[in-house]
Amino acid sequence: MSASMKECLQLQLLEMEMLFSMFPNQGEVKLEDVNALTNIKRYLDGIREALPPKIEFVITLQIEEPKVKIDLQVTMPHSYPYVALQMFARSPELDRQQQLLLNKGLTSYIGTFDPGELCVCAAIQWLQDNSASYFLNRKLVDEPSTQAKPVKNTFLRMWIYSHHIYQQDLRKKILEVGKRLDVTGFCMTGKPGIICVEGFKEHCEEFWHTIRYPNWKHISCKHAESIETEGDGQDLRLFRSFEELLLEAHGDYGLRNDYHMNLGQFLEFLKKHKSEHVFQILFGIESKSSDS
Numbered sequence: 477m478s479a480s481m482k483e484c485l486q487l488q489l490l491e492m493e494m495l496f497s498m499f500p501n502q503g504e505v506k507l508e509d510v511n512a513l514t515n516i517k518r519y520l521d522g523i524r525e526a527l528p529p530k531i532e533f534v535i536t537l538q539i540e541e542p543k544v545k546i547d548l549q550v551t552m553p554h555s556y557p558y559v560a561l562q563m564f565a566r567s568p569e570l571d572r573q574q575q576l577l578l579n580k581g582l583t584s585y586i587g588t589f590d591p592g593e594l595c596v597c598a599a600i601q602w603l604q605d606n607s608a609s610y611f612l613n614r615k616l617v618d619e620p621s622t623q624a625k626p627v628k629n630t631f632l633r634m635w636i637y638s639h640h641i642y643q644q645d646l647r648k649k650i651l652e653v654g655k656r657l658d659v660t661g662f663c664m665t666g667k668p669g670i671i672c673v674e675g676f677k678e679h680c681e682e683f684w685h686t687i688r689y690p691n692w693k694h695i696s697c698k699h700a701e702s703i704e705t706e707g708d709g710q711d712l713r714l715f716r717s718f719e720e721l722l723l724e725a726h727g728d729y730g731l732r733n734d735y736h737m738n739l740g741q742f743l744e745f746l747k748k749h750k751s752e753h754v755f756q757i758l759f760g761i762e763s764k765s766s767d768s
Contacts, residue, residue: 482520485520487594491597495535495597498597503536505534505535506534509529512529530696532549534547535600537603541608546566557594561595564685565579565603567611579678629704629705630676631675631676631677632674632681633680634671634674635670635698635699636695637695637758638671639667640667640694650687651663653686654683657675657679659675660674661673661718662715664721664742665721666723668737671687673718674712675713677702715749
């Protein structure tokens with residue numbers, strides 16, 4: 477265990493202690509894995525050898541004026557606070573456009589912190605101080621001053637790995653969310669399940685948090701690629717639409733759903749879309765025909 481990793485995990489535990497003291501009531505801080513903090517402590521003490529899962533949790537914030545609730549979903553990468561948090565705020569009182577603006581403001585604020593600085597508590601304070609304006613009517617969205625400023629956008633491509641994707645209702649939801657948002661990519665069903673989503677950062681993050689919210693276990697974002705752009709990002713896309721990818725499979729298509737997808741075919745698919753480098757990231761296997 478490197479000293480830097482140990483330091484990061486110790487800082488994460490420290491910040492979690494602060495959060496539990498700020499939100500002592502039952503249910504205010506909801507850990508995705510109730511054993512997450514215990515497993516990290518065991519890892520730091522040398523009792524557990526395997527790197528523990530990332531800390532993921534939701535904090536429900538009560539905003540006084542107007543009286544609304546905001547759920548802040550947070551994922552701490554193992555190297556946080558030296559790498560950025562994954563953070564997304566949502567409220568049923570916000571429409572999609574207002575929610576995107578809120579998260580854009582939050583992301584911009586968190587981006588002002590230096591590597592090594594803890595920022596979850598600061599993000600909570602920012603939401604409590606600034607979120608009220610995002611609950612106003614849509615005039616906020618249409619202000620000329622907002623649209624007059626030249627805006628740099630971040631184009632994002634996320635590679636998401638799941639142990640499996642079988643269920644029809646889940647597959648339907650993934651496709652519906654992908655087509656509703658301005659994103660492209662694919663969902664490879666079966667075992668394993670792979671999702672690639674690309675588009676503007678706000679749209680990709682909404683896709684990610686929508687499909688896994690509130691609680692999809694055994695899924696993680698294995699890799700993300702981001703590019704700053706002042707254009708519409710169309711020239712950066714590797715895929716033309718968002719669709720389901722069906723490949724040949726090995727195994728039984730019967731009731732047990734134990735069939736494995738043909739990874740050789742998947743590698744060829746990645747090559748066609750200039751993404752062969754992701755194969756090793758997703759599976760830990762180097763492609764035999766890789767030139768890099």
